[in-house]
Amino acid sequence: MKGAILHGPRDVRCEEVPEPRILKPTDAIVRLSATCVCGSDLWPFRGLNEISAPMAMGHEYCGVVEEIGSAVKTVRPGQFVVGSFCISDNTCPHCRFGFQSSCEQREFMTGAQAPLARVPLADGTLVATPKIPADDLIPSFLAASDVLGTGWYAADAARVQPDSTVVVVGDGAVGLMGVLAAKQMRAGRIIAMSRHKTRQDLALEYGATDIVSERGEAGVARIKQLTNGVGADSVLECVGTKESMTQALQCARPGAMIGFVGVPHGVELDGAELFYAQRGLMGGPAPVRRFLPHLMELVAERKINPGKVFDLTLPLADVAEGYRAMDVRRAIKTLLRV
Ligand SMILES: [Zn+2]
Numbered sequence: 001m002k003g004a005i006l007h008g009p010r011d012v013r014c015e016e017v018p019e020p021r022i023l024k025p026t027d028a029i030v031r032l033s034a035t036c037v038c039g040s041d042l043w044p045f046r047g048l049n050e051i052s053a054p055m056a057m058g059h060e061y062c063g064v065v066e067e068i069g070s071a072v073k074t075v076r077p078g079q080f081v082v083g084s085f086c087i088s089d090n091t092c093p094h095c096r097f098g099f100q101s102s103c104e105q106r107e108f109m110t111g112a113q114a115p116l117a118r119v120p121l122a123d124g125t126l127v128a129t130p131k132i133p134a135d136d137l138i139p140s141f142l143a144a145s146d147v148l149g150t151g152w153y154a155a156d157a158a159r160v161q162p163d164s165t166v167v168v169v170g171d172g173a174v175g176l177m178g179v180l181a182a183k184q185m186r187a188g189r190i191i192a193m194s195r196h197k198t199r200q201d202l203a204l205e206y207g208a209t210d211i212v213s214e215r216g217e218a219g220v221a222r223i224k225q226l227t228n229g230v231g232a233d234s235v236l237e238c239v240g241t242k243e244s245m246t247q248a249l250q251c252a253r254p255g256a257m258i259g260f261v262g263v264p265h266g267v268e269l270d271g272a273e274l275f276y277a278q279r280g281l282m283g284g285p286a287p288v289r290r291f292l293p294h295l296m297e298l299v300a301e302r303k304i305n306p307g308k309v310f311d312l313t314l315p316l317a318d319v320a321e322g323y324r325a326m327d328v329r330r331a332i333k334t335l336l337r338v
Contacts, residue, residue: 151177
């Protein structure tokens with residue numbers, strides 16, 4: 001089969017790779033209905049994460065179970081499933097506490113930009129739907145695997161409450177999903193920070209009440225102005241740079257929580273500053289598995305449409321173009337047909 005392999009900076013290729021097979025009794029093989037490119041795939045693509053060997057790309061997936069290992073009990077061949085990008089057993093103390101992305105047996109999914117993927121710990125990782133979903137719902141189920149679950153976690157970690165004021169820093173796919181999540185959690189005001197017209201429009205469609213196009217100090221000043229000098233009750237930091245984290249901290253009111261889900265690159269925090277700022281931070285790889293059953297239900301009932309975040313669809317063979325389009329922000333998120 002053909003799969004996406006990253007060979008070095010800006011060199012991703014669709015090339016012949018071995019078909020995955022069951023390696024452990026707890027594995028499942030899934031025939032993917034679609035796959036996609038993640039914002040976090042851009043870090044190694046841009047050469048900002050060093051890679052020492054060719055790397056099989058892709059960690060977002062949904063599809064039909066093709067084969068299961070002898071110990072798998074909760075899913076069976078023929079079922080449509082969605083799994084998290086974090087592999088978890090869903091039984092250890094961290095999983096039971098709702099932090100499956102810190103599972104004692106955690107692994108990160110790889111090799112999902114391909115027609116078939118091996119999912120370890122299938123019982124703990126995969127969630128099946130009662131029936132095979134309609135084709136037009138596939139992008140939304142695929143979104144649940146990472147980008148929606150991550151945006152949702154940002155809102156959950158920032159403790160978004162009904163009627164509260166929320167600021168979303170970052171207008172990438174995760175930030176847009178954070179807006180959707182805050183809306184579902186019934187925030188009263190959702191301020192999206194974005195400078196790009198198409199992303200502003202989608203943010204408004206997902207429930208943003210205000211758009212702030214300024215950045216840095218000017219952006220913070222604008223948020224203060226919009227909140228009578230107080231700041232936001234919850235801030236979703238969906239970028240991961242020093243600038244975005246600083247902006248998130250400064251937009252938050254004392255006592256606020258910041259959910260940070262952008263993988264930090266060069267972010268350093270000062271202990272004393274944090275102490276006097278009195279803002280809470282909760283972040284990390286999203287425990288998507290905790291939210292999956294609920295998110296999949298919302299998708300199945302067509303109460304949310306996270307799949308709209310995919311504004312470019314390409315065949316897997318054109319994976320390199322999919323990365324390039326996201327790299328230069330021609331596309332918000334690329335869906336790959338397999
Ligand atoms: Zn676990």
